[in-house]
Amino acid sequence: MRAYDATPNALMWWYETGTPDVTLGLRMRLLHHERTPYQLLEIYEHPFFGRVLVLDGNLQVTQRDEFIYHEMLTHVPLLGALPKTLQEASVLIIGGGDGGTLREVLRHNWVRRVVMVEIDPVVIQRCQEFLGFHGNYQDPRVTLHITDAARYVARPEVQAQPFDAILVDSTDPVGPGEVLFTPEFIRNAYACLKPTGVFARHLCMPLFDGPILREGVARLRQVFPTVEVYQATIFTYVGAQMAFVVCTKDGHSAKKPQRLWTGRYYNPDVHRAAFALPTWWHTELIANAVATTP
CATH class of the missing domain: 3.40.50.150 (Vaccinia Virus protein VP39)
Known part of the structure; x- marks a missing residue:
C-alpha cells in the first residue's frame, strides 16, 4: 500500500497488498493528498480506471467500476x-x-x-x-x-x-x-x-x-x-x-x-x-x- 513517488501529477506505481505475497499494482498519477481528522485521503488518476479514491492506503472505488x-x-x-x-x-x-x-x-x-x-x-x-x-x-x-x-x-x-x-x-x-x-x-x-x-x-x-x-x-x-x-x-x-x-x-x-x-x-x-x-x-x-x- 505505497507509491514510489508522492509528488502530485508524477506517474508512479501504487500497490495494495492482499496478502504478503499478492499485490495489486496500478500505474497512476497522484492528484490530491491530505490527512483528514480520521484518515489519509488520496485521489489518483489511472488511464483506464479513471479517478481512484484511496483511504489509509486501501483502494475504495474507481470511476470505471x-x-x-x-x-x-x-x-x-x-x-x-x-x-x-x-x-x-x-x-x-x-x-x-x-x-x-x-x-x-x-x-x-x-x-x-x-x-x-x-x-x-x-x-x-x-x-x-x-x-x-x-x-x-x-x-x-x-x-x-x-x-x-x-x-x-x-x-x-x-x-x-x-x-x-x-x-x-x-x-x-x-x-x-x-x-x-x-x-x-x-x-x-x-x-x-x-x-x-x-x-x-x-x-x-x-x-x-x-x-x-x-x-x-x-x-x-x-x-x-x-x-x-x-x-x-x-x-x-x-x-x-x-x-x-x-x-x-x-x-x-x-x-x-x-x-x-x-x-x-x-x-x-x-x-x-x-x-x-x-x-x-x-x-x-x-x-x-x-x-x-x-
Whole structure:
C-alpha cells in the first residue's frame, strides 16, 4: 500500500497488498493528498480506471467500476427484500462518502426518505470535487448527518423512527470503520429497522479474508433470523470476488427480486445469480459461521 513517488501529477506505481505475497499494482498519477481528522485521503488518476479514491492506503472505488459495487450493495436489498406494495420507503446509508450508494438509492422514486450518516466530511467534499459520480445531496428526500454512525444508531430518537432499509457502505473493519462491525453496532442497527426491514453491507474478499466473512456472518446470525450472502466480481479489489450480506428482521429471503429494475450491472437475472456461491464459501466459511461469536 505505497507509491514510489508522492509528488502530485508524477506517474508512479501504487500497490495494495492482499496478502504478503499478492499485490495489486496500478500505474497512476497522484492528484490530491491530505490527512483528514480520521484518515489519509488520496485521489489518483489511472488511464483506464479513471479517478481512484484511496483511504489509509486501501483502494475504495474507481470511476470505471464503482457502479458494480454500488448497484449490488443497493438494489439487491432494496429490490429483493422490500415488498412491492411498499410505496414510501425510508433508507439509512451509513458511510458512503463517495456518494455512489446515495445515487443508486435515489433512482427509486418510491424511496421517500434517505438519511446518510458519514463521519468524515472531507471524504464527501473531495469525492464531489474529484470523482463526480455522487448522488444529489440537495434532493429534498435527503438528510445528511456528519457524525459517528455507531453513536447515531444508538440514539433512542433514531430508533423511534425506524427505517425500511439500512445500507452500510463502510471501509473494511480497520480504522474509522472498525466500530461498524461490532456486535453492539449490529444490535443497534437492528433496533433502527421496521419489523419487515432489511440490513445489507459488504463483508470482505473471501479469498484473502475468509475469517472476516465467517465472523461477520456469525455476528449477524446472533441478531437477524435470516442472513444471506451474495457476491459480485469487482476487479480493482484484491481478490476480485466480493462478499455482500443481506439480513431481514422478520426472516424472509431477499433472493428473489420483488420489483423489476435494470442498471448498468444489476438486473433481475444478476440478482438471482448473485446468491449462487462457490462450494468452498459454503463449506469453509458460511456453514461454519455458527452464532457463537461474542
